[in-house]
Amino acid sequence: MPADNSHLIVAAARRRSAATRRRAVAALRRMDATGVAITFESLAREAGVSRSWLYTQPDLKAEIERLRSRRRSVPEARPVPDRQRASEASLLRRLEVATERNRQLESENGELREALALALGERRTADLPGRCGDTPRKKSPNVIGPC
Template identity: 65%
Template sequence: MRADNSQHIVDAARRRSEYTRAKAVQALRTLDAAGEPVTFETVANQAGVSRSWLYAQPDLRAEVERLRAAHHRGPVSPVPARQRTSDASLLRRLEAANTRVRQLTEENRRLRDQLAGALGEQRAERITKEQAKGRQ
């Protein structure tokens, strides 16, 4: 009776599947980082896999569709996904800008008050000097 070598075949198929998936993920990253259009065709060509295989992988398919949509609505020179500003980051920047605007508004108010006080004192001194000259 022959030995059961099916485990070797299963292991080889699993390794081939992992390698193919890794090539597809790398192709996605490379295309996105280069600012190239991400489509099923470009990813398939870059990774050396078939488009039908990409369509059959739900996670890869979703990522291709997400990057493709981002590229279509993005600027002329799209920024790679990992370099794009997140919503949370934009909110933090907006909060920081609003805080700075409040600080500057308060500083302007204080400076106006100081200027008004200084100009008032200057005017009072001038009037006092004029009145003193008039008495002489």
């Protein structure tokens, strides 16, 4: 009686199936990242798989249909890949950070305006005639050092 090698055939089929799935997922991600129109036909061609196999994969089928419908809703704009889309929470956080930065800049501008006003006031009072400032009234004698 010949040896039962069916487990080897099953293992090879599983490896082939996993490799096919990896190619399809990688192609789908590449196509989404580059903004290429995603259809069953284009994905099958890009991944080197059959269209019929794509239709038998519920998760891939749903993702293809979701990406196709998203593209239809915005025909003239290039769709942004999902992993590059900003979530509502991240947009709100960015808005909070920008608002805080604006407050800081407003405060800094106020401080700088006040410092400028003080400096201009000091300069104006220093330029008044008859004011005894730091400048001596008489010229200092020439100092001659050792020869």
